[in-house]
Amino acid sequence: MENGTVRERVLTLDSMNPCVRRVEYAVRGPIVTRAVELQRELEQGVKKPFTEVIRANIGDAQAMGQKPITFLRQVTALCLYPELLNENKFPEDAKQKARRILGACGGQSIGAYTASQGIELIRQDVAKYIERRDGGISCSADDIYLSTGASDTIVTMLKLLVTGHGTSRTGVMIPIPQYPLYSAALAELDAVQVNYYLDEENCWALSISELRKALSEARKHCDPKVLCIINPGNPTGQVQSRKCIEDVIRFAAEENLFLMADEVYQDNVYAEGCAFHSFKKVLFEMGPKYSDVVELASFHSISKGFMGECGFRGGYMEVINMDPEVKQQLTKLVSVRLCPPAPAQAVLDVIMNPPQPGDPSYKQFAAERQAVLSNLAEKASLTEEILNQAPGIRCNPVQGAMYSFPRIEIPEKAVKLAQDHGQAPDMFFCMKLLEQTGICVVPGSGFGQRDGTYHFRMTILPPKEQLKTLLEKLKDFHAKFIQEYS
Template identity: 45%
Template structure:
């Protein structure tokens, strides 16, 4: 009997029970609307049902209650919550870039463009962007790929970033965030009804939204371990091992990489990327490159190189045959405009028939939010030397970069000075991902409470120190290891207070369970 039939039978029993009850209690009669809701529940995709429950959601509810209790004057060991579970710089207290906010303001309220309240280059940029909108309004639909002029400027940005390797506007799609683009590409790659099922090689640990998206579409995620002891390095032998483990389970069609890493903060070297490219070519896999933190690289020996650039510089036949999707976003990096929902994907070496399918998928969304498209344009072409807005723009971006460098240094110093905690150097991205070496008593207590050990730790950290971080189990790290993730894109005074609270809490926690 199929699971759906079993589910249906259980509901019939429940319906008969309800029916009998209505003979004496007419007020409890199941309404037609209620019956429709029950029917809809039965029709939920089994792939969606397979998506795991997020432990983070439980912590988020408790964090909301704690904030409300603080507002009501409930006495706690802290006066306010420090929320660093998100990759949201503005939420964390980082000031938005003035140039970006001014241009967007002029676009939303064009009367500002006709006044002298904004710098001249801001007004010119707002006028230019509005000319690309039907009716000169941000409230109008745009072309499926995005406003053509913006798509063209993104292609110029990619060409410049990649040392002159050409980028073609017809291969670029703007979407409501990079994850949206990833979902559309996966929709083409993944056959949820196939037997064997479609597989995607994913890093372990991995950004949780990506894994959830794949599972929701019916894919099997095939993890390959990043080497924590070597700074979360991606080793090609792990890719071979993952592919071997998939035999008899699924048919892998793609490899997903995150560079700079989330949650790890690792930045890949050119040699590592070349090995990955040779691997996907040999195994005939589609390469999915999540590169949304490409602007945030601060390791002394680290440099961001896009997979597109490395592939093109390797030359034929690889540069002509390896299929690649590269993702970027205005939500991450120094811009940090998460709420505007603007991302893009560049597609390389795809068959024209596949490109038609992708166009159809993006067409179903009408278009990405216009303000998100504008944010991408400002990312692709920021103020240049000589522009009135350039001095302030440079000052603000340099301040954020310096802040991140100092935060990374402090996190490494403090965390690695605490017993039972260690953190690999953070070379890029927006997060630190320390490892917890928990005492056996703490692990036992967590099991008694029905919690993952790192969830137990993060819950105590939230309750006792007012610091909201994400438990490492959400990112599916190597079995038997415990971690937590927190955002480092916060003002330095916030980071210092966070580290002070973490140090005090962790010291007491280890005493309690030693």
């Protein structure tokens, strides 16, 4: 107070950046806040109709009980505490790997800043990994940017791409349903979100006619410059066929669009007849007519796959056909953040350059990797099988990634009740599910869906027995819900 007048706050809801107010991120939204409260109440001895909260809302493998891959943690431990290099508890290949990484760090310490683009040695290892993955197509470490998870470089890339005002504002095409990072980043950057719908009837496939329709509609009110693809899909779990990827590349070339390929689930492919094809590989195999001109940024992460090392926040981006002057601007932009976390870069390096046959750690590493992926494949088919037994729930095959996005019937009475409370009907359903069963899933409205359809996203990550229980409870709850509101 000054001279009796109340001093106004500088920062209020009215004065703050309006773009930030428009940001929404369903994966950690109100439903999760309530789940945390319920967990706390259970711990305080409050009686509930359930004994535990099952958090199936987020792709956090280790929070759901997945054991870390031993070799990844051994190398990271040695890098963090080099005195352990003198112990005989660690295999020799883990020690060699740690010495090699430490040798590339300032002062041989993982506590030092690294180059903004990431440690050069690790970028070289990423480039070699990409070459192996893509059957020998060359890759330069200069095109690799290490990052704080894939999210970081996705947002950085969008920052470079978004310009203009009014009808010249950049439009960014994103799949619906989408991972809410995209809608959130576009809201924050005040870009125009251009939705293209995946075909639920056809296992969430992407159709070029839908892309064309969305593009021509968007050109009436903005300047669409970017096409984002998530493959394997999140939240939908579909895996794109090679033909589909070729069609998308042709479309991007014809329409002069910058391609962003989110490929963080590339290790997570389960369905028979499905395989992961990287956009880069397909682009180069289509020949110079495309590989010389289509601009592409692709993303990968240590958070998913068989690793599940979300908390380390590590990943990389590769850029193809980027204007050299723009690339300088990109390097400048990432340097403002100094560097990605060095321990995460170390974990990434081990994944890019894993133990080879004949190495002391190879057998254990290969067995643990296979066990994680086989387990996920089993849980993917279990999820589809159990949910499809429930009248009023329809679940597409989980071909890849870590999620299912089932469609649910919601009676008209419940829809009206939800709307009267200013709530999306599937949010109403998910909140009731949480309060009555302790199961935390995310409403489909947080990812986008066709009008008049309702979904939820759940991860397939809980341990198998817990997942079975969750799915059976979910099935029973939905049946009761239909009965109650019919």
